[in-house]
Every structure is written in C-alpha cells, then in structure tokens.
Amino acid sequence: MNSFKRNLQEILKYPSAIAGSLIILLLVIVAGIVLATIPYSEAIRLWRGGEEVWYANPQYAPPAWINYFRKEKLPVSFSLDSLETDGEKIVTTFEDVDGTTSRTNITYTFDFQADVVPQEMSLYFDAVYVSKQPFVSIKWITPDGRELRVGDFGVDKRMTYRLSQDEKLKRRLGGVVPMVGLFADPNSETGVPLKGTYQLVLESVSFEKDSSIHAEFVFFGQVFGLAGTDHLRRDLTLPLLYGVPIALAFGLLAALGTSVLTMIIAAIGAWYGGWVDELIQRITEVNLVLPFLSILIMVGTFYSRSIWTILGVTVLLSIFTGGIKGFRAIFLQVKESAYIEAARAYGSSDIRVIFKYLIPRMIPLLIPGLVSSVPAFVFLEASLAILGLGDPVLPTWGKIINDAQTNAALYKGLYYWVLEPAVLLMITGLGFAMLGFALDRIFNPRLRGI
Amino acid sequence: MTDKQRDVLLSIQDLHVWFELRRFGFGHAGYVKAVDGVTFDLHFGETIAIVGESGCGKSSLMKTILGLNKPTKGKVIFENLDVGALSGEALRQYRAHIGYVQQDPFGALAPFMNVQQILEEPLLINGVKDAAERERRVRKVMEEVKLTPVDDFLHKFPHMLSGGQQQRVVIARAIILEPKLVVADEPVSMLDASVRVEILKLLRGLQEKYHMAVIYITHDLSTVRYFSERVFVMYAGNVVEKAPVNSIVHNPKHPYTAALMDATSDPDANNALTMRELPPGEPPSLVNPPPGCRFHPRCPKRIENLCEVEEPYDLQADDHLVSCWLYK
Numbered sequence: 001m002n003s004f005k006r007n008l009q010e011i012l013k014y015p016s017a018i019a020g021s022l023i024i025l026l027l028v029i030v031a032g033i034v035l036a037t038i039p040y041s042e043a044i045r046l047w048r049g050g051e052e053v054w055y056a057n058p059q060y061a062p063p064a065w066i067n068y069f070r071k072e073k074l075p076v077s078f079s080l081d082s083l084e085t086d087g088e089k090i091v092t093t094f095e096d097v098d099g100t101t102s103r104t105n106i107t108y109t110f111d112f113q114a115d116v117v118p119q120e121m122s123l124y125f126d127a128v129y130v131s132k133q134p135f136v137s138i139k140w141i142t143p144d145g146r147e148l149r150v151g152d153f154g155v156d157k158r159m160t161y162r163l164s165q166d167e168k169l170k171r172r173l174g175g176v177v178p179m180v181g182l183f184a185d186p187n188s189e190t191g192v193p194l195k196g197t198y199q200l201v202l203e204s205v206s207f208e209k210d211s212s213i214h215a216e217f218v219f220f221g222q223v224f225g226l227a228g229t230d231h232l233r234r235d236l237t238l239p240l241l242y243g244v245p246i247a248l249a250f251g252l253l254a255a256l257g258t259s260v261l262t263m264i265i266a267a268i269g270a271w272y273g274g275w276v277d278e279l280i281q282r283i284t285e286v287n288l289v290l291p292f293l294s295i296l297i298m299v300g301t302f303y304s305r306s307i308w309t310i311l312g313v314t315v316l317l318s319i320f321t322g323g324i325k326g327f328r329a330i331f332l333q334v335k336e337s338a339y340i341e342a343a344r345a346y347g348s349s350d351i352r353v354i355f356k357y358l359i360p361r362m363i364p365l366l367i368p369g370l371v372s373s374v375p376a377f378v379f380l381e382a383s384l385a386i387l388g389l390g391d392p393v394l395p396t397w398g399k400i401i402n403d404a405q406t407n408a409a410l411y412k413g414l415y416y417w418v419l420e421p422a423v424l425l426m427i428t429g430l431g432f433a434m435l436g437f438a439l440d441r442i443f444n445p446r447l448r449g450i
Numbered sequence: 451m452t453d454k455q456r457d458v459l460l461s462i463q464d465l466h467v468w469f470e471l472r473r474f475g476f477g478h479a480g481y482v483k484a485v486d487g488v489t490f491d492l493h494f495g496e497t498i499a500i501v502g503e504s505g506c507g508k509s510s511l512m513k514t515i516l517g518l519n520k521p522t523k524g525k526v527i528f529e530n531l532d533v534g535a536l537s538g539e540a541l542r543q544y545r546a547h548i549g550y551v552q553q554d555p556f557g558a559l560a561p562f563m564n565v566q567q568i569l570e571e572p573l574l575i576n577g578v579k580d581a582a583e584r585e586r587r588v589r590k591v592m593e594e595v596k597l598t599p600v601d602d603f604l605h606k607f608p609h610m611l612s613g614g615q616q617q618r619v620v621i622a623r624a625i626i627l628e629p630k631l632v633v634a635d636e637p638v639s640m641l642d643a644s645v646r647v648e649i650l651k652l653l654r655g656l657q658e659k660y661h662m663a664v665i666y667i668t669h670d671l672s673t674v675r676y677f678s679e680r681v682f683v684m685y686a687g688n689v690v691e692k693a694p695v696n697s698i699v700h701n702p703k704h705p706y707t708a709a710l711m712d713a714t715s716d717p718d719a720n721n722a723l724t725m726r727e728l729p730p731g732e733p734p735s736l737v738n739p740p741p742g743c744r745f746h747p748r749c750p751k752r753i754e755n756l757c758e759v760e761e762p763y764d765l766q767a768d769d770h771l772v773s774c775w776l777y778k
Contacts, residue, residue: 337557338552338553338554338557338558339557339558339559339560339561341518341550341552341558342550342552342558342620342623343560343571344518344545345516345518345545345548345550346545346546346550346571346572346575346576346623346627347542347543347545347546347572347575347576348542348571348575349542349575352575356571357560360560360562361560361561361562363562
C-alpha cells in the first residue's frame, strides 16, 4: 500500500485536486452539521408543514442579500411577538382599571429603510377570555409624526388581521392599497415610501378578570433570509442544506455500489470465462440499448419513488454498462499474468484468485472512475426530482427546481429559486470532477502526457 | 542411495497435450500438438533437465504436470495419483504438493503484496491457521533462500527488490510447503548473468537438503550441468534424446542435440572466432508437424526415404535413448 500513499501525496501537486478535495470536504462537513442539527423527522415536518409552520414568512421572497446588488432596496421580513417583550421594539404596558376591566397597550417599533413597500403586514392575535371579547384599536405612527387610525374591532380567541385586506382601511386611506397608503411619503407625488422609524400601537381593553391579549406582528417584506422562500412560504435554506447529505449519499452510494459491483462481476466473468462470461456480456449488451431514464421513470411511476428504491434500480442498471467491458478487458490481461498462474499452482481457489489477486490489481483504476462518476449520479437524482419523480418526502435540490418549474419561477422572474439549487449542483459536480481528473492522471500515468 | 529414493515419484506415460484451434470461435480448425507422445519416469530426489528451443512444448508439458493443463491423451501419475483425472478440491490439493518456480520473477509476484504476504499465501491456502506458525515458517524459508536479514525484507514490495532477490522470493514460495517435486521453468533466463549461478547453486543446495525432485526446464544447455542428472531434449512436442548430463554434453547423439550443443555459447575466447553451424530453417508448425521424423527438414544427416516416411522411436545408443533412425 506504499504506492497508494505515494499516489495520495501526489495529489498535492495538482491545484485542481486540492480545490476539488476542499469542495468535497466542505460539502461533507455541511452534511454532517446538517444531519447533526436537523434531525430527519424535524426536516420532514418542516418540509411537509404548511401555513401553520411557515405563516410568518413572505411568499416568493428572494434572499435578503440581493439588496447588495440592487439600487432599490427591498424590505426584509421580520416578526415581533408581544410574548417576547424586549423593551425596545416591543413595549407592552398593562393597567388594571377596576379589577375586571384592564387595558393592555402593545407598541411595535421598527426601522424602515427600503425603497419598496412590503408585501403585507399581519397581526396574529391570541386572546384569553370567557364570554366578553377584548376590544382593540390600532394606530399607525409614521416617522414624520402623523397618526393614522388603522382599525377598531373585537378580538376572537385566535384571529389573524391582515392590514392589506382591510377594506375599511383602504377607504380611509382614500382608496389606496393599504401597504402603499401606510408607507407613502405625503410630500412625494410618486408615492415612494417614507424612510424612518414606524410604530404600530395596539390599545386593547379587556372586560374580564383574567382576560389577556397577545399579538404577533409579522412584517412580510419582499426578501427573506439567506435563501428566500417558495410558494408555500417555506424557507429554502432547509431543502438547500438538507439536499447536501441526500445528494452526497445518493451520489457516493450509487457510484461506490456501481463501481464495486461492476468490477466484481467483470472479474467473475473474465476469470471463469465460458458461458458465465457470455451471459454477462449479453446482459450488458442488452442493457446498453435499454433506455435508462425511461426505466427509472417507469419504476418511479408504477412502483415506488422512495430514494432507496431509485438508488437500487440505478445501481442495478448501471452495473451492466460500458464499465464492465472496460474492466473485463483489463482482467483478461491480468488473468494471464504469472503471479496468478503461481497462485493457482499453490492451490488458490477461484474465489480467492478473484478477490485476492485480480481485484486488488484493479483498485488504482477503480478510484478515479468512482470519484468521477459521483456527479453523474447526483445529477441523475436531481433530474428525477425535477421530472417529479423525486422521493415524495425528502427535501432535495431537485425538488426545489421542480417546485420552481411548476410555479413558473423563471416566468415570474424568481431566478433565485432555480439558481440556488443549480449552483449547488454545479459546485458538487465540479468538486468531484476536478478531483476525479487529477486522480485519473495520478493513477494512470499514461494520461499524463496528454 | 536407498531403494526408497529410487522409487518413481512422477510417471509420464505417452502424454499428449493438444489445444483445439477454433475458427470464428466455434468451428474446429485442427489442434496445436504442443506435447505429442512423451514418456518418462522421475524418481524421488532426482533432478532432470528438459531442454529445447522456444515453442517445443516444454512449458505445456510443465503446466500439465502442475495440473494447469489437462492431458488430451496419456497419463501423468504422481505417487499413484492420476493427475489428469483430478478436479476441484483434489486438484487444488495436488497442486500444493508441487513447487513452481517461474521464469519472470517480477511477474510471478503480486505487485500489491509484500514479501511476508506473498510467502504466507500458500500456507493460508493450505490450512496453516496459526499466525505465529506461519510467521515462523516464513522466516525459516527466507533464511533458507538467504533473504537475510529477514526483517529487512519481510515488509518490502516486489518492486523494491533486485531481480535475484525476487527470484529468491519465488523459490521460497515454491518450497515453503515442502513439496516433493519442484518445477523450475527457466528460473534464471530473466536474470543477470552474474546472479544466475548463485540462484542455480541455491536451488541445487535446497534440492540436496530436502531431497526434492526437480524438473529444470531451460533452453540454455550451458546451465544444465549445474543441476541435473539426466537431460531430456525436446523437439516439436517430442522428447528426442534422453541421456545422463555428462555424456550428452560431450557426446550428443541426436543431430538436433548436436546442433543445440554447437549453438551453446561457452565463455571461451576461442569461440569468438569460430562460426557456428546452426541447423537451417525454423521449428516446424505444431498444427501440421512434418511426417516421419519431425526434425528431418532441418536434419543434416537425413536418410532419404526413411526419415520423412516413418516416425522414429526410442533407440538405445550407449547410455542414451535417441529417437533417430541413425541408431537403428
């Protein structure tokens, strides 16, 4: 194994191999952290969760960092919950009037510096009472000191109030859409939003002894977080991060399974020859003309879309391909070498010759091929997901692109939705390809001159 | 020598090894008659040399003795065991009784194993399960072949050894199971002239120490006398002359042997000036060998109307057995 060590040291001479190794290492670290911090069940719950999990996120929001590349800054989403009084952004005061009646005032303060109005602002109320509803009146205070009455209403136990859907508010603002009306600069004719510190004040009155009221204020901006959101308000960082271990696992397992099984089967065919070899060769030739993707689509459509089923079928279909011919050609050569004749002369069994003498000889050839074939399998898994044949429960990169496609992301100009998973796929492919090419040169010195 | 030692270890009886030629992968297109009627006995502890030019069938004969080829006709009897009839596990066990020293020492050693692994393989395969016992035997055999100090060599890979050292490893592997018969297929032809004699002396020493029978296969008559008691000369699948080593060197009977002797280069300054008379022509095709005596197209002493018609058989000439009509 000394030569093996030497070969690994030689990798350091290839900058592309170092870069590729670093990319792979980074992906592996990310995958490890993701699996350690987000348990599988939690990831599935979040990914499959609907409005109740993701209500606080805007829909179709690009990532927040695109503001760095824009002249017109987009508002960033956030939420303020009165349960988490922090003394600055959320101020809650409570005043007991006469034992049964009490007043609760909640003031949300936030800084607004964007050039575009938000998608929406909502209040999620959580009131405790027996029969008499608390009453709330809402005020909007702009940076230039104007006070606007937003609404007055009794609060249900759990209730959502969406400012943009309040027709009364719209009329009060003179027929302007509430989001524009609330943020508009009165001195500007074009209706650009006024920048500065806004306040939303909730003044509520409760009419029962133990009655209380809480409200979460959610500001649905135009951009969200590191990766943006999709049509179901889901944070895309989840599938992007969780896609790393899934893509790596699928790619590596498929590549490893395919290469190792291909080599073993080729070795068996080459060693025994005769009808065994014929059978393997004929199966390979038949399999070579069968449409690979179509079979996978059929399996996905009629049998199961579980990632393990797809992995198994992929490996099975990839074993009997050109690789088996290539390996066989070399095995036929190695089979005749003197050390194998010697092994037979001191009584090695066929199985021992195959696994102890034929296959170890091939490992240097196997490794570069294995590494180079990983991206193909990563892309395959993504392609199946894009075609709608991905695992139905797992958050993966291909799934994101599939969602983006069905929601006409590119037509709507939501490039981030397609580009984020695509870039990750490309980086993964690039990492393995760069390492694979360098390994190929190291393990097959004949290529070095080319 | 005791009677036991003169008992027959290996008996080859009218052995034919033919390889079928196929046309387009299935149609029959004749046979390559690599070994065509060879008979001899090998006794316990005896060394014989089989001499002949490339393609005369000596390697096929050897592989048949090792059980790697199946005899087409005739028998190979090893200690009352019919080798041709063995198969599966019995054949595997039989092979372990015979040591095999190959021509190309580098090719004969698996490049991905170190010396210890290489030498342990025959022991592992033949049921030596105890690791300490294996190591003890590996060390012992390495001392026998003078790969010393043992610890320096134990973990080396074949490419780190010189040709002579590699051949010592091959010899060590061949004798580690203490076989009764060692087949050495041109063991020194790929080595530097400087180490040839050493390797041959080593083999000779081991043969004497363990009382192994050795079949030494070579095309080089000059190395034969280090070794063997009897010499068999092969030509086109037949053994044409069997003789004790001393008498064959000084008094070859068969015209082919005589020609081989002439072609042998002794390191003698006088030889530089003498022209050698080599037999004209090429060795015959083994698919369609010439009728009668196979050597007759090249033979300088051909007897017309006899040699090309009738096949000669073993004829006694002094202490030689010669298959040549000259000695009728």
